[in-house]
Amino acid sequence: MFERKDYSRRPYTPEDKALAIQLRRDHGLPAEEIVAQVGCSLPTARRWLKEAKELGELEKVQVRRRRKDKSETAQD
Numbered sequence: 001m002f003e004r005k006d007y008s009r010r011p012y013t014p015e016d017k018a019l020a021i022q023l024r025r026d027h028g029l030p031a032e033e034i035v036a037q038v039g040c041s042l043p044t045a046r047r048w049l050k051e052a053k054e055l056g057e058l059e060k061v062q063v064r065r066r067r068k069d070k071s072e073t074a075q076d
Contacts, residue, residue, distance in 0.1 A: 012040055020045055021052045025060060 020038050023029045029037070031045045038045065052058050 012044065016040060017048050020048050021057055024049055024052070025058050 016038050020034045020040065023034050023037055024031075031042060031049060034040075034045045034049075035042050040048075049058070
């Protein structure tokens with residue numbers, strides 16, 4: 001009578017989730033753009049980002065620079 005559509009797709013990999021988190025953390029992309037890059041659904045991207053935020057995975061890593069002490073500054 002009617003043809004059944006196949007809605008199956010490959011399962012998401014840990015790399016897919018890591019890429020989504022990296023795109024938000026490093027580039028500040030919104031969930032809608034992450035969907036286009038990763039190929040996941042909007043609810044999935046939002047869930048991954050929410051989980052990452054709760055775990056503190058969206059914090060950018062701050063690289064601390066060594067401060068010059070006064071003797072080094074005087075020589076410059």
